[in-house]
Amino acid sequence: MRVKKYIANNMPEAMDLIRLDLGPNAVILHSEKVKQGGILGLFGKTKLEVMAAVDTDLLDFPQKPARNGDHAIQAMRDELESLKVAITQATQSRPALPAAAPRVASLEDWYQRLIDQGVSQTLAHDIIQRVANELSRWTLDNQGVLNEHLHWYLGRQLPAPSPLTLTPGQPHVFFIVGPTGVGKTTTIAKLAAKFAHAPYHKARVLMITTDTFRVAAIPQISAFGEILGIPVEVAYTPQQLNELIARHSHRDLILVDTPGRSQRAASEVAALTDYLAAVPNKTVHLALTAGSKQEDMRHTINAFSSMPLNGLIFTKIDETASLGAAYSMACECGLPLSYLTNGQRVPEDIEVATAEHVVDLLVGSVPDEIRSTRNGASPNSVSVLNRRYSYGA
Numbered sequence: 001m002r003v004k005k006y007i008a009n010n011m012p013e014a015m016d017l018i019r020l021d022l023g024p025n026a027v028i029l030h031s032e033k034v035k036q037g038g039i040l041g042l043f044g045k046t047k048l049e050v051m052a053a054v055d056t057d058l059l060d061f062p063q064k065p066a067r068n069g070d071h072a073i074q075a076m077r078d079e080l081e082s083l084k085v086a087i088t089q090a091t092q093s094r095p096a097l098p099a100a101a102p103r104v105a106s107l108e109d110w111y112q113r114l115i116d117q118g119v120s121q122t123l124a125h126d127i128i129q130r131v132a133n134e135l136s137r138w139t140l141d142n143q144g145v146l147n148e149h150l151h152w153y154l155g156r157q158l159p160a161p162s163p164l165t166l167t168p169g170q171p172h173v174f175f176i177v178g179p180t181g182v183g184k185t186t187t188i189a190k191l192a193a194k195f196a197h198a199p200y201h202k203a204r205v206l207m208i209t210t211d212t213f214r215v216a217a218i219p220q221i222s223a224f225g226e227i228l229g230i231p232v233e234v235a236y237t238p239q240q241l242n243e244l245i246a247r248h249s250h251r252d253l254i255l256v257d258t259p260g261r262s263q264r265a266a267s268e269v270a271a272l273t274d275y276l277a278a279v280p281n282k283t284v285h286l287a288l289t290a291g292s293k294q295e296d297m298r299h300t301i302n303a304f305s306s307m308p309l310n311g312l313i314f315t316k317i318d319e320t321a322s323l324g325a326a327y328s329m330a331c332e333c334g335l336p337l338s339y340l341t342n343g344q345r346v347p348e349d350i351e352v353a354t355a356e357h358v359v360d361l362l363v364g365s366v367p368d369e370i371r372s373t374r375n376g377a378s379p380n381s382v383s384v385l386n387r388r389y390s391y392g393a
């Protein structure tokens with residue numbers, strides 16, 4: 001028995017190939033549609049894969065001419081041979097399906113752009129696949145509409161952003177936790193300044209540090225406090241933190257800085273958890289460096305998962321050219337984003353992480369003329385912060 005696999009555009013074409021190759025006694029064992037070419041199974045052409053077999057005893061059929069018909073048989077074989085060549089040539093030179101061409105090019109570009117930005121392959125594949133399934137042919141063929149839809153779709157994958165919002169009469173306690181050196185203290189100072197010096201309502205802000213490990217930590221935040229005119233307190237124990245917060249309950253916003261914790265040191269993370277447990281009403285955001293590898297971010301989130309995390313802050317977006325790993329991580333972990341920091345300047349270099357702004361940073365912005373259906377807020381940090389903090393203005 002000789003078994004062979006054939007790829008053809010349709011069953012009649014496959015049958016012709018099989019007949020020419022294996023002879024008239026060949027039988028079809030199995031056939032199925034397959035995708036050829038493309039990326040990860042996307043954008044490929046649909047072909048038919050046919051498995052055929054022939055009994056090898058019968059395989060010599062064309063090569064064993066009847067005793068008295070040599071010439072006729074040879075002529076038939078020649079004709080079959082030329083037919084075979086013609087079919088092969090026709091198959092190879094067949095143009096791609098014209099209807100599918102524009103759609104493939106455009107979605108392929110988008111897929112590549114996401115991958116180039118560091119979006120995980122699984123997520124990029126999933127997004128492109130779903131957009132391809134959802135949109136009509138007309139939409140897929142229209143570059144402008146497709147771009148806008150993909151922007152919107154990428155934004156929709158992110159949880160709704162969760163920046164700080166203050167309520168009159170309710171002191172808000174906001175912790176920033178995270179690995180060492182990600183920019184926690186600087187971000188605390190930026191937020192303190194934004195809220196304390198907002199043009200319409202100057203919030204009563206206090207900064208507390210629980211970082212009594214690093215020698216320079218207290219002078220660092222004290223210096224920020226002095227320059228910005230914002231009081232700073234130090235909590236050496238969870239109990240002290242609790243007492244400080246109770247004593248400052250008239251404040252609008254209490255920002256709590258924490259020591260950098262290594263994701264590998266479980267005991268360090270546990271010690272920090274005690275500080276958080278001492279404060280009943282609080283918001284805890286984890287700061288991650290935007291340019292980190294997705295795998296490292298995943299480890300960090302796991303290491304901090306014993307804490308009641310409410311959101312993510314991506315820092316140092318000015319130091320990375322690709323935000324794809326951060327974007328993928330935000331989609332994967334489901335924690336809302338609050339802020340992006342984009343430089344060392346206090347307080348300027350911080351922005352609210354609206355979905356629209358994150359997507360603009362990820363893949364570039366949609367031109368204004370096709371920004372029709374989007375109701376995105378301005379990425380301008382000052383105006384967004386002020387709008388959110390509009391009570392009493």
Ligand SMILES: Nc1nc2c(ncn2[C@@H]2O[C@H](COP(=O)(O)OP(=O)(O)OP(=O)(O)O)[C@@H](O)[C@H]2O)c(=O)[nH]1
Nearest residue numbers: 180181182183184185186260315316341342343344
């Ligand atoms: N480029 C850039 N640098 C930043 C940003 N945020 C903070 N930094 C810098 O990063 C360094 C560390 O910042 P810190 O605020 O001290 O970081 P930290 O997380 O408090 O560090 P530890 O307390 O030691 O864990 C400083 O030099 C900051 O100026 C940012 O958005 N972009």
Ligand SMILES: [Mg+2]
Nearest residue numbers: 184185211217
């Ligand atoms: Mg610090």
